[in-house]
Amino acid sequence: MTDPWWKKSVVYQIYPRSFADADGDGMGDLRGIIDHLDHLAELGVDVLWLSPVYPSPQDDNGYDISDYQNIEPLFGTLEIFDELLAGAHARNMKIIMDLVVNHSSAEHRWFQESRSSTDNPKRDWYWWRPARPGMEPGAPGAEPTNWGSIFGGPSWEYDEKTGEYYLHLFSTKQPDLNWENPEVRQAVYAMMRWWLDRGVDGFRMDVINMISKDVNLPDGRLTAGSPYADGSAAFIGGPRLHEFLQEMHHEVFEGRDGLLTVGEMPGVTVDEAVLHTDPVRHEVDMVFQFDHVWVDCGPDPWLIVPLQLTALKAILGRWQAGLADVGWNSLYWNNHDQPRVLSRYGDDSPAHRSASAKMLGTVLHLHRGTPYVYQGEELGMTNYPFGGIDEFRDIEALGRYRQAVELEGRTPEEVLTVLRARGRDNARTPMQWDDSPHGGFTTGTPWLPVNPNHAEINAKAQRADPDSVFHYYRRLIELRKTEPAVAGGDFTMLLPHDERVYAFTRRLGSTELLVIGNFSGVEAHAAIDGWDGAELLLTNLEPPAGGLHLAPWQAVVYRRSV
Numbered sequence: 001m002t003d004p005w006w007k008k009s010v011v012y013q014i015y016p017r018s019f020a021d022a023d024g025d026g027m028g029d030l031r032g033i034i035d036h037l038d039h040l041a042e043l044g045v046d047v048l049w050l051s052p053v054y055p056s057p058q059d060d061n062g063y064d065i066s067d068y069q070n071i072e073p074l075f076g077t078l079e080i081f082d083e084l085l086a087g088a089h090a091r092n093m094k095i096i097m098d099l100v101v102n103h104s105s106a107e108h109r110w111f112q113e114s115r116s117s118t119d120n121p122k123r124d125w126y127w128w129r130p131a132r133p134g135m136e137p138g139a140p141g142a143e144p145t146n147w148g149s150i151f152g153g154p155s156w157e158y159d160e161k162t163g164e165y166y167l168h169l170f171s172t173k174q175p176d177l178n179w180e181n182p183e184v185r186q187a188v189y190a191m192m193r194w195w196l197d198r199g200v201d202g203f204r205m206d207v208i209n210m211i212s213k214d215v216n217l218p219d220g221r222l223t224a225g226s227p228y229a230d231g232s233a234a235f236i237g238g239p240r241l242h243e244f245l246q247e248m249h250h251e252v253f254e255g256r257d258g259l260l261t262v263g264e265m266p267g268v269t270v271d272e273a274v275l276h277t278d279p280v281r282h283e284v285d286m287v288f289q290f291d292h293v294w295v296d297c298g299p300d301p302w303l304i305v306p307l308q309l310t311a312l313k314a315i316l317g318r319w320q321a322g323l324a325d326v327g328w329n330s331l332y333w334n335n336h337d338q339p340r341v342l343s344r345y346g347d348d349s350p351a352h353r354s355a356s357a358k359m360l361g362t363v364l365h366l367h368r369g370t371p372y373v374y375q376g377e378e379l380g381m382t383n384y385p386f387g388g389i390d391e392f393r394d395i396e397a398l399g400r401y402r403q404a405v406e407l408e409g410r411t412p413e414e415v416l417t418v419l420r421a422r423g424r425d426n427a428r429t430p431m432q433w434d435d436s437p438h439g440g441f442t443t444g445t446p447w448l449p450v451n452p453n454h455a456e457i458n459a460k461a462q463r464a465d466p467d468s469v470f471h472y473y474r475r476l477i478e479l480r481k482t483e484p485a486v487a488g489g490d491f492t493m494l495l496p497h498d499e500r501v502y503a504f505t506r507r508l509g510s511t512e513l514l515v516i517g518n519f520s521g522v523e524a525h526a527a528i529d530g531w532d533g534a535e536l537l538l539t540n541l542e543p544p545a546g547g548l549h550l551a552p553w554q555a556v557v558y559r560r561s562v
Contacts, residue, residue: 006370118162145219185248273327274322335427339421354468433459
């Protein structure tokens with residue numbers, strides 16, 4: 001049986017509002033993406049994942065959708081979208097859309113009808129509940145459950161018009177759709193078919209493992225220092241999730257070839273991911289898990305925990321082993337919700353920035369799975385030097401800051417220290433195309449400032465430099481297409497207790513690859529025997545002088561026949 005095409009592919013995520021602005025209004029747009037398709041084709045990626053481009057009030061930067069079958073005017077029109085789709089296809093790149101159907105915008109006509117009266121036909125399209133018995137509607141503590149919103153505050157919003165509360169796991173302007181209602185599911189499936197008929201090549205499904213809730217909506221356990229409880233046990237991997245995903249496959253994807261389906265699933269376990277990605281179960285092709293980007297987060301969310309490399313290896317190794325025989329991994333360091341990995345797990349100082357970016361890319365791309373490149377990762381873009389809270393734009397950062405300072409008694413600087421390192425705005429600063437004002441992103445005023453280091457880190461300079469991060473990523477992507485062991489080989493973790501060196505092998509038939517990355521700013525030795533005389537396939541620095549002695553932040557890939 002032939003392996004699916006996406007096992008040898010690389011996906012590139014575009015955050016449209018920050019990618020390229022073609023009309024000078026300070027906001028990225030579809031025309032800007034079209035203007036840079038050749039950059040993506042030269043990089044060698046196979047799939048473009050677009051973060052939401054649908055009409056939206058932009059409360060959560062487009063993840064609050066008010067019309068699922070149109071294009072946000074800030075970004076363009078359906079006709080321009082069709083032009084983008086055709087341009088990508090002409091360059092042998094597919095496009096997948098961001099599917100956000102756990103919740104809609106409060107401005108979506110579905111919700112407007114739902115909140116109009118308690119007997120409206122769409123009332124049950126969302127989660128409406130009365131106040132707790134014996135409590136005054138709208139009063140503190142009268143919410144139907146004690147759950148906290150992921151963006152801070154309670155997860156229920158009181159609606160005076162009908163005297164009930166609606167559930168919103170995220171922003172108050174992102175009410176949760178009720179997937180228990182078959183009319184909701186059929187409306188979503190019809191919308192998905194509409195986009196596939198238009199030529200879209202699949203979907204990345206936002207928090208898709210939250211669509212099934214425990215209909216009893218039980219209270220969660222409160223933790224010290226927080227006024228709200230974690231209710232995730234009632235909505236992460238809910239009782240009908242597998243049923244809903246299998247129904248979606250039957251209704252939308254069955255009989256269509258060449259598509260890619262990716263489920264973002266916070267809190268998913270390895271065993272659950274095996275079920276979700278087992279091809280005979282017809283759910284999704286791969287999932288996004290979060291274990292490896294939570295490894296530097298402790299029980300106190302306002303403390304920075306240094307990266308422990310052995311913990312990172314244990315997590316990624318567990319996922320490699322768990323999906324070795326059934327299912328498939330998605331591989332990522334960065335996305336629109338994560339800080340820049342170079343500033344997080346690497347070294348973004350000028351002395352080590354380039355080597356560190358290349359090493360991180362090598363380790364990620366040589367794992368078993370489909371790699372994802374987030375815009376600017378191929379340039380080694382870094383976190384932004386944020387000052388005060390007034391420089392942040394992300395609704396999550398602002399909401400959590402208010403809750404931590406006003407309700408939990410944290411100091412502003414304590415909270416800002418974490419937001420500067422972990423805030424989502426780090427990933428959302430505009431793409432750095434050249435060294436001109438605003439990095440070539442816009443001729444106007446950008447919606448979020450461009451990182452000041454764009455004078456040194458930009459696409460124009462890197463495309464002209466054969467030793468750049470950009471051209472190294474090109475070689476990584478090409479290696480996946482030319483060496484079958486990269487996509488198809490098995491995985492064996494080496495040196496699991498080493499706190500500096502990340503090492504593993506990939507083997508397919510008689511070909512074995514050895515991959516080593518030095519996650520430190522000092523020289524390190526990889527105590528691995530038997531590779532003398534092996535072919536050096538790739539390195540980000542000068543080849544090791546003798547044995548497996550690595551310079552700071554060095555990566556090497558060897559190949560041998562066994």
